[in-house]
Amino acid sequence: MTQPDIHLYTAATMNGYKPVIFLEEAGVPYGLTFIDLSKQEQKAPDYLKLNPNGKIPTIVDRDEGRPIFESGAILWHLANKYGKFLSDDPVARSETLQWLFFQVGHVGPMMGQAMYFQRIAAPNGHEEPFSIKRYVDESRRLLEVLDTRLAGRDFLVDDYSIADMAVYPWARAYPWARVGIDGLANLKGWFDRIDARPAVRKALTIPKAQPAFWGDADESEFLKENAARFASDVKTA
Ligand SMILES: N[C@@H](CCC(=O)N[C@@H](CS)C(=O)NCC(=O)O)C(=O)O
Incomplete structure (x- = not known):
């Protein structure tokens, strides 16, 4: 084969x-x-x-x-x-790239650090309230930027695209980052639309499911995994 x-x-x-x-x-x-x-x-x-x-x-x-x-x-x-999930139109392509970079440069790093300091450093004895506040506040601000962008639109750029695919797994993990989404109705609607896609539901089980990210499950298993994974960072901190 x-x-x-x-x-x-x-x-x-x-x-x-x-x-x-x-x-x-x-x-x-x-x-x-x-x-x-x-x-x-x-x-x-x-x-x-x-x-x-x-x-x-x-x-x-x-x-x-x-x-x-x-x-x-x-x-x-x-x-x-x-030739999928990316428009041929030059303006839409540029906008897709902009939101893709927004995820890679902002949403991932900020929410990633919010997760790191709360879910990894703190349980391992490194409580850093100033860092946690900085990353949680910045993450909330970024979710507000997304909410504003999504006003009156179904997806970040015209049709569902790679920009949505990049931002969604991070933004949707707001429970894991302990970032609130109160008042962000456009963002919630976008989550609902993407949550409902069968391919996305399947993808979030490959290579395995992490329901704790989406706020659906007990986190103890994942905390153990993370403790092992980041033991070297914590030791030298
Ligand atoms: N900017 C990179 C970030 C990749 C990244 O941070 N991957 C994490 C998992 S989400 C990783 O491999 N972590 C293991 C490590 O840092 O050693 C990308 O978007 O591909």
């Missing part, structure tokens, strides 16, 4: 789900390797040849014979390759 063109290396995290969402939505066959972050598999020499930054996700496009890292670049590559 021929191998699929795309091979994805990923884990069950917000960045990790993004390419899975695209591939499931597009119905594209793909190979999958689960990278166990708690075992530092993302830092293995062979993996670093594919992703010099030692993080997930990464894809290998066998058709083109090259790896691609950085989730935003991966979504951009897949959208161009398959």
